[in-house]
Amino acid sequence: MLHLPALFSLPWHLSLFALTLTGVQASIGTVDVNDILGTNNQPILSYTDSGKSPWALKPHCIKGLQPKKQKEGKVFCVQTYRRHTGQDISLITTPETAYQTVNALDEDPVSVFLDYEAAEEYREESLPWKIVSIEGKDMGVKATRKIGQYETFMFDQASIVVALDLDNEAVIKRADYGELLETATSQLGNPDTIRKLCKGSPDGSPPVRSSHLEDIMENNAFGSSIGDIEVKGLFPSIARINHDCVPNAFIMFSPSGLSVGLKAYRDIAAGEEITVSYLPLGMTHSARQAALKGWGFECSCSLCADSASSIAAHDAKRERIKALESEIQATFQEGFVQGAIRLGQELLELTREEGLTPMLADEYVMLAKLHLAAQDEGPAEEYGELAIEVLKDLGFLGDVDEGGKEWDLESLLRAFGGQRLI
Known part of the structure; x- marks a missing residue:
């Protein structure tokens, strides 16, 4: 600017x-509010060791590649937690990063994004959205009732969280990364919710990544952070939302980065498809089409x-x-x-x-x-x-x-x- x-x-x-203000982030394709406020609303979440591990299974760990000028590579582990409030979560991070999340693993996303009265009202009504088949798009999400402008109406929790530096081939072997993803997925209570997500492929060509799950993460995960560690999170319901260059909704992240809420840009009619923009707002037609090839489709919005x-x-x-x-x-x-x-x-x-x-x-x-x-x-x-x-x-x-x-x-x-x- x-x-x-x-x-x-x-x-x-x-x-x-991601935007952060008053403890909530949002991906809306505009200002970086972390820069605006000069504050960090994503606190380091501590874990007080009571002698009992929070993880449902023994962590599955692999040592990464040894970087230049360092004695050894980082150790990355799959740590799976059985949530009391929703679906399980598997984290693929260093053990230290995973323990920063423990106090937020059971956070209720509805309570994060809505005040008490609105949260109670939301829980009492039927969901205002549903996942459906969309002609020409495989799956998508549609409104089941009218959704008001600026209403926060959909919530989700991360099922898989991956340290962003695992995308770097200098950090870990691709086969080892694939093994960590497979372990993280298979340890979830319902792994099919992840496996059935669209994997995408650039220009319709065969996937170039080492595993089906790596393709799924690349095409469906959202960037977030745990403390000051950059990660990407896979939110299985939100991942079903399709792109539109003129979206009717945008995504907000909780302070922990483990939950998201969806807010409407404008009124959304009952039966209307709910969309978000995968790209920054304001791009030209050719720039948008070129960028969207990475998701394996040509936009027809x-x-x-x-x-x-x-x-x-x-x-x-x-x-x-x-x-x-x-x-x-x-x-x-x-x-x-x-x-x-x-x-x-x-x-x-x-x-x-x-x-x-x-x-x-x-x-x-x-x-x-x-x-x-x-x-x-x-x-x-x-x-x-x-x-x-x-x-x-x-x-x-x-x-x-x-x-x-x-x-x-x-x-x-x-x-x-x-x-x-x-």
Whole structure:
């Protein structure tokens, strides 16, 4: 995004990273809120050794390859836990990383994402979603009732969690990684929920990975973290959700990284398919199609299946959005604050036209800062309020009534790495 000096340094960026605010993360294809807040809402979860192992079976361990300049490789183990609140979980990590999760293994995802009253109401009703066959897509998820905009309506727990560095062939032999995945899956109470997931293959070609399960993890897992350790987690129900370049929902992660919730971008009608974006929002048609080849399909969503002229028009707007980021930076650095504001307003309008709602928070804050630089406090306050409204709607600022922080322009600017000029 923008890299303006001093007060105007904007530490967020457009990417498909997990968002973290008030203890919840979300993958919405926009800002990295870890950078925004400068805080770590994923605490190291400790395990007090009572002399009894939390694992259902003896850990199955394999020593990784010896890195250069190190005496020996890391030891990675399969550690399986029988949850009291849901499906079993197998972790493929170092023993130290696995023990950091123990206090969160039985967390109830409904209670993580909903307040007490909403959680009780959710448990009493039938699930608002179901996994069904989708023509041309194998399986998918559809709404069983109307789902309101910004409603958190689906929850899942990780069944398999894998340390991200196991993707590196310099860390472990592929055959050993395949053995760990097979052990982790077979030790689950219902391993077929994993084995039946789509494995995908680039361009429809035969899979290039060493095992069927490795393909499944590559095509269905989501990036997360345990403390400061990067991992990927396989959430079997969420994994059934298909991609759309104009999704109607997005995924949020719990502080532990072991549970997820799904929140609606907009109203979803009963019977409508529930979708998320596998990609960062705002990409052009050709960039999206190239990126999606890794999942072995060509997207046919409404945005991709539109007429050639409409696709070209969308691409032109998205390319202009990208170009405006550097133009605003250059204009501001040359001392033309009003010119930068005009470009910022153009950026805002294009973002709205493209329906890229999650990206609006970035732009509202940018315009608030630019107006403060112009010593025009009224519009700055208005843009700050708009940014707060978007972030609250997306569930990232908490609820004041539930003990959340009360936000204003001052606190918003501090969170985004800035302060008032006047």
